[in-house]
Amino acid sequence: MNRPKTSRFIALAAASALTLGLAACGQDGGDEGGDWGDGNASGKVTLTWWHNGTAEPSLSYYQSVADAFTADHPDVTIEVTPIQNEDLQTKIIAALQGGDAPDIFAQWGGQEGTDQFNAGQVLDITQSSAAAIEAMGAAVDGWTTPEGNVYGLPFTMGIGGVYYNVDLFQQAGISQPPSTMEELADAVGKLKAIGVAPVALGGVDEWPAAHGWYWLSLRECTKDPRDHAAVTKDFSDECFVKAGEDLAAFAATSPFQEGFMSASAQQGAQSSAGLLANGQAAMELMGVWEPAVLKGLTDSGELDFELGWFSFPAVAGGKGDPKAAMGGGDGFSCWSKTEAPEVCSEFLSFIVNVDNQVAFAQTGIGVPVTPGGEAGLADEVLKTVAENTAAAPYVELWLDKLFGNNVGGALNTAVTEMLGGANTPAGIVQSLKDAAELE
Amino acid sequence: MTAVIPSEATPGTDDRAAGSGRRRPRAPRRSGLSFRTRGEIALFTGPALIVYIGFVFVPIALAAYYGFFTWNGVGAPTKFVGADNYIRAFTDPNFLKAIQHNAFYVIASLVVQGPLALLVALLINRRIRLRGMFRLLLFAPYVLSEAVAGVAWRLLLPPGGAINAILGGLGLDSWKHDWLGDPSVTNWTVLVLISWKYLGFAVVLFLAGMQSIPDELSEAASIDGAGYWQTQLRITIPLLGPTIRIWAFLSIIGSMQLFDLPYILNGGRPATGNQTMATYMMLYGQERHMYGFGSAVAVILFVLSLAVALVYQRLVLRRDTEGALTRGVF
Incomplete structure (x- = not known):
């Protein structure tokens, strides 16, 4: 070391201050035009939705659900992001942990869902989606904490x-x-x-x-x-x-x-x-x-x-x-810090309404959850699976x-x-x- | 590295010259740095330093912290378990096997790739026809990304794939294997593939080293009556020492951290018998959501690699890098 330590620290501190300053400037500039900026002031809401339907027919099906919701709610835009299944599982954990999660994301329930609920990361929809929960019956159990709080709604189980x-x-x-x-x-x-x-x-x-x-x-x-x-x-x-x-x-x-x-x-x-x-x-x-x-x-x-x-x-x-x-099922949850909790919860209920469940069954991707949805099943094999699911003493x-x-x-x-x-x-x-x- | 006398125009060379200060003429003290010079240092090193601290040091520190917890990634880590994760890793037969597999790759890569690359480099270094094409062919696998190479081999190596079909066509039916699924051969498959992939790199490195050996030496040797192989053994290879030692260093570190090829080929899992430390870390740190345990494994991998790197630098690379090492950091 042929230089006094203090001068090094000064140089380092100066460097840090300089770059942090630059970074801060960049962020200010960037945020104004960002996705979250066009929020509540004008009454418009943009929700992001992560699902794992990266291939057809899932891809079009999810997009059509989002489009139908926007048609009913012109102020709501839903940005759909399909992500490969295994990647999605780790990405969701990282996003929730990092504090910048999508508003709606895939939820498989069980122990991990309960952990997320207890950590305050997912929205409690027990009240806001009560009608959809009641229509669904026992199927929602896997997306419910032992204390009875519902944090997600399944759209397929088989x-x-x-x-x-x-x-x-x-x-x-x-x-x-x-x-x-x-x-x-x-x-x-x-x-x-x-x-x-x-x-x-x-x-x-x-x-x-x-x-x-x-x-x-x-x-x-x-x-x-x-x-x-x-x-x-x-x-x-x-x-x-x-x-x-x-x-x-x-x-x-x-x-x-x-x-x-x-x-x-x-x-x-x-x-x-x-x-x-x-x-x-x-x-x-x-x-x-x-x-x-x-x-x-x-x-x-x-x-x-x-x-x-x-x-x-x-x-x-x-x-x-x-x-x-x-068997198992796939569902969706809302992020606890979403900018529009009511809209988000309403969208979860919308995904599993009878019309959308019939449309889901028609794609042949899986067996729907909401009673009435099975009317859309055209595939003989899926019909057999649905019948056996109903006949099983327990799943x-x-x-x-x-x-x-x-x-x-x-x-x-x-x-x-x-x-x-x-x-x-x-x-x-x-x-x-x-x-x-x-x- | 020559002793650069730092001037105001080259502030960046200061640190490197500092390490060599003991035996070289001491550089003039620069206590009177102008504000402008300091500003320049801050401007040029600052961004890189921030990125380095933010993306290298902070993650290492966080991994070391998480390694003391049982944590599934949801909420804050609260279940402190002390050194339990480390003890468990070193008592898990699968992790011990993974270390053995890495050791196998380290040693086998040196033993297989080193002499082979040297031989090829010596041959290509002669003025033969199509020399440029040979170099290109040997170097091509190295340029290919690991992911692309992995996917290609994954398609070639299954029981019903092209490799077994070729073996069958040659009448070598007894040589057919499930190259990526049979635990008794998977490590050899990976060894062959990493040798294929990295041989070109070693050859190019050795060729570059050979260019710096003056022709006069071999000319003098041939006047004294030395044959071709004698010249290579007594002159080229000894003078190639620094290059060989650097290559061996890169090979050792690469083999210890081997991840992408086994992961893409067959997941590098215990059931396929070719798990490495890095794929073991991935299994727990990602798939099983055991972020605390996975972090502990990451720390073990980091410390092992660092220890090997430091020991190698001190004992083997010392002569070659004299003056280029920063002293007193660890």
């Missing part, structure tokens, strides 16, 4: 199941969709004989692999151990180990396509959905989004075979209800949502590891316990 190629099943001589694990194993053998991959699986994304375990635990466990575990993170019930053993036994029959560990679920022709869409695989265990994904992976946008659906088979000796189902939330991102993520990883030969049924349960300790 259960998972096995999507299959009816033509290939007929070729293989399978007359009835399998209803037990034994029948499923039998179908796997017949499908192998005609040279197709019986079950398509996207192992690299992990959750598709874990879905097998979710469903087997639904069949092996009564409702209580899972709900209990979601709260207490106690995974000691032996039904969880049994679910892993069932999956290991099924995997031992080599039902999956070659290279399932490196296949993604939805991207490209080599993905698991791509294989099913192009007739190279016969079935896939998936959520209600599957038909839309499959159509997006063909050249024509349509499937050249008949798509069927059956609910996850029963397990002999399992304690769970064989009609129980699992469990996807386990990775029920257990939360951390434990749920550890579950997805551990199950995939087991299918790759690097974990065991007991090891999966141990991974769940380890992850729970991290919280």
Whole structure:
């Protein structure tokens, strides 16, 4: 150091003052023309809306809802921003945390939604959207805090199941969709004989692999151990180990396509959905989004075979209800600091009114939530899913949502590891316990 | 670096010369800096300094802070857990495996890429036909972005992809693998791909180093009766030392922080057997919303890389960078 320290500090301080000054000037200038500037004075409101419908027909559907709302409310402009699903999940957290969030954003409910509510980040719409909440019934439970505050409204909910190629099943001589694990194993053998991959699986994304375990635990466990575990993170019930053993036994029959560990679920022709869409695989265990994904992976946008659906088979000796189902839903919330809370809440109700729900059902993206919306369902498979949802004694939330991102993520990883030969049924349960300790 | 005597016109060189002050003629003291000079220093260094502090130092400090909490990113971090996150990381078999994978990449990159790049550089350095084209071909993968290269290989490497089809066509059916999904081969796949990607960079670096070796030395050697390989072994390679050491440094740091290729190829997850420290951090810090734990892992990665960098600079690069290092910072 050949210079007095003080002069360095002076230089640094001067530099800081200078640049901060410049930055401040820039901000003053920039804000005047900004989105938020044209706010309340003139009575006009601009709301921003983040959703995950980046592909058609979702893209046009969301835009049409926004346009319809503006047509009813000429003073309200809605800026729609579609963001890829996985990016959206982290972007919302960052935006809420950073204090500059969109007015309306995708909300998946559950533990994370409650955390956001308790942190004062999402708007309480219990009163302002009371009519829509009442029309919806029990569906809104997942978007409600344990204290009964509603912070979001779902617009679609659906259960998972096995999507299959009816033509290939007929070729293989399978007359009835399998209803037990034994029948499923039998179908796997017949499908192998005609040279197709019986079950398509996207192992690299992990959750598709874990879905097998979710469903087997639904069949092996009564409702209580899972709900209990979601709260207490106690995974000691032996039904969880049994679910892993069932999956290991099924995997031992080599039902999956070659290279399932490196296949993604939805991207490209080599993905698991791509294989099913192009007739190279016969079935896939998936959520209600599957038909839309499959159509997006063909050249024509349509499937050249008949798509069927059956609910996850029963397990002999399992304690769970064989009609129980699992699924999830998508909804929207308002930001607590939105400039127009009433308008925002009204828009949430507008999204789920019967007309918009019928239009949503007509797109074939999913199953609507508000009663009356199902009238728009044209797709036979989605109709079947809607009927089975209504007939299920109860619908469990996807386990990775029920257990939360951390434990749920550890579950997805551990199950995939087991299918790759690097974990065991007991090891999966141990991974769940380890992850729970991290919280 | 030569000893630049700082003048008013080159205020920026002051700091670098300061570190070398011990053995070089001491630069004249500049205690009488004019207000104007100070203003200039402030003007030129200020913006960069603010950006550097705001986007490098503050995030590091925040990560260190969050690393002591269990925090899912909603609300303020309140659940203080002390060093728990660090203890958990170092007792998690998957993180220990990730460290092993990084160590594998560090060592294997040096062992595979170094000699190979040297050999190629020596060959290309001769006056052969199409030399320019060879250089271009070798350097092309390095210019390609990691994301593009990753997506391209992801399409080529699946079981039903082009690579296995070529192997089958050559009658090498037993060589076919699920290159991105079989945990026993994924690390080798990644090693081959990073070698393919970064070999060109090493070659270009070595070629540049060779240009600075005077021809007179090899001419003198050949007059004394030295053969081609003898000349390379005794003259070119020893004189290339500084370049090789700098390349090794870059390679080590790159291998320790390896993220983009494995992440794009197959996620770099535990199930595919090629998780690295950086993809482990991403898994917890992003997907699982364990921002506290993820921050702790980020700090571990930072400290490990910094430690390796400092030790390497002190022990290996010392001769090459004499005078260019700032002393007494850490």
